[in-house]
Amino acid sequence: MTAVGFLYPGHSAEDDYERIEQLLASDVRLSVVHTDIGEDAHRVDALIEMGAADRLAAGVEELRLAGAEAVVWACTSGSFVYGWDGAQKQVRDLARAAGMPASSTSFAFAHAIQYLGVKKVAIAATYPEDVAAYFAAFLKGAGVEVTATRGSGIITAAEVGTWGRDEVIELALSGDHPSAEVLLLPDTALHTAAYVQELEQVLGKPVLTANQVSVWEGLRLADRKVPGERLGKLFARTDRT
Structure with missing residues (x-):
């Protein structure tokens, strides 16, 4: 049994973790602990x-x-707003507090992009444009070329958590760019686990979503390889490099 822990702010799409655990159909336990969200605002x-x-x-x-054998701060915006160096300090502090390997969703995206061997990405974000720009800057710090960034202007995670399949697919289609090798959907408040495979079929390219990459990152930290075809190209490969 491999157990991975996730610190998740508030309540929005945390049921994605239970769904992913079911989709993996393996001896993996994904434990979610809710952190105090404070003010629910993408500001x-x-x-x-x-x-x-x-x-x-x-x-x-x-x-x-x-x-838990590893912990992931399952919040993209609450990590990339610190910038590359600040986000590194954030996970170092978390690792010390937890006494186990730690990461965040922002670094999960960076590591997943590297793992897939791509350089050019497009960002389709629920956030306001200014917040989405912070994510683009964070990725550029990891050597990733961001070909397009789309913000949706949604202020609260609570509203994002109400979006379903149609809204997710519309977001992906509107945020994709022909030159991007991968599309990123960065908000952990967005339900995406059920749609990753369909999104990749619609777009014809890999799609990385926040809760998907958070689980992949936690398993990477725990040195565990678990395939999951329904979770997209990221989980289709079982090697770890």
Whole structure:
């Protein structure tokens, strides 16, 4: 049994983790602990407060008791707003507090892009344009070429959590770019686990979504290889490089 822990802000699309666990159909346990979201706002000051070290540290004991071998801060915007160096400090602090390997969804995207061997990506975000631009800047710090960035202007995670299949597909289609090798959907508040395979079929390219890459990253930290065809190209490969 491999157990991975996720610190998830508030309540929006956390049921994606249960769905992913079912789709993997393996001896993997994905434990979710909810952190204090503070103000639910896709606004830089609120996101910085959301990702504060004390808020994350408050959830690690519960994950330790659940037997987690690694922990992921399952929030993209609450990590990339710190910038590349600040986000690295955030996960270092989390690793020290948890006493186990740690990462965040932002780094999960960077590592997944590298793993797929691609350079050019498009971003289809639920966030306002200014927040989406922070994610593009973060990825550029990882050597990724962002060919297009689309923001949707949604302020709260609560609203994003109400989106279903039609809205997700529309977002992906409107945010894709012909030169992008991969499309990114960066919000962990967005339900995507059920749609990854369909999105890749519609777009004809790999699609990386926030909760999907968060689970992949947690398993990577735990040095576990678990295939999952219904979770897209990222999980179709079982090698780890």
